[in-house]
Amino acid sequence: MLETASYFAPGMALAYGHSVDTDPHQHALWQVCLPSAASVLNGQPLKYGTVIKPDEIHQLCMPSGWVMLAEPESLLGEAISQLPTRLPFAEPDARLNILLEQLGEFPELVHAMQNNPYLCQDDRLARLLARLDQCFGVDCLKPDAWRAKEVAEWLAMSESRFLHLVKAELGIAWRPYLLWRRLICAIQTIRRGKTATEAAYLAGFSDSSHLSRTIKATFGMTGKQLLNSFRDSG
Template structure:
């Protein structure tokens, strides 16, 4: 079985990431980010919503169950925050890039610039912005739903309805996703798994590892250490 880890370069921006290199197999999982997978070499095989696809390009929208079954060639994978970049923006950013099957190098600089140039979606309600800012301010410790609701000038029930209706996740799951993003960033920047987990508000490294496995289908200790990171302002 191919290894369960990623190898290559990860370009990390505030609301998207580009992974270029070898992709390991994954268990079935579903995460909040939109994901676009592209191979300019041999096709990869992935499962999406229970159906198997052998392709050189596959778009996986937010929260759709999927798994990588085989990935014989290096791949380009884009992840994007759905409240900022719609799935269509990932496809639009590839316009002008080397088409699948051309066997020509993908310009990561060009792709990063194209993604940065895509119009960002505004949050549909200013109360959401206040709520998310409060979530991020509290991530290193306990995130109190009451404190988030107070910052957004909402009741708890209103907060839950707003998150579910506009972001597609209940408050608790959105907090978990943002904790995971923060912990992954910490590890990629050189922190230990334990330090990164605690800094993102996880109870311990095991809790972070379980979350990584659930949302990305891979083990944190095997999947992140082989990556070279470039931060995009």
């Protein structure tokens, strides 16, 4: 069953696609690659599934398979960090239930994929994350007031304390974390039938070109390549 599919939830993105061919890039997320055909990672044959650590420069050429991204300080990020270096090949199937069955030997991972709470302990950051999570509903929140100083004031703390707390609790500095969230908002908006220009505006990018450049820097692919590889299956 060769299809494409994508699933987004707070703290994670999961997609099955074809012809994933990225330029060298890096991001602050845990990544799991589960090829369903012989692939190439950093110029070397990839004959098994593998984990890519946050901020690790990588280049992936994968004819078909699953890619999973997880925020570091989430239950899923923690589960991924405990995986072995070699994982099984994925079945050539875009159905999530088939993937979960295949990953049954990693129960902590499967549980986290289905229930991925944040691990941060600070109630103020929990409020912030709940607000950001509204982007996974019907409408995204256009980031008109997401500067660190403004968010810190909303949370009743100093800017320096806020920046320190985000890094300590989420495992990512505020600016790249917010950028990741805005990218997911934009992708979600396009999946709901909006144009790239509309998605860029709603997610706070200056225009569709700015959005495409940011996707390229984060995922190693252009926006068009990303959407073609990981189309909405629904």
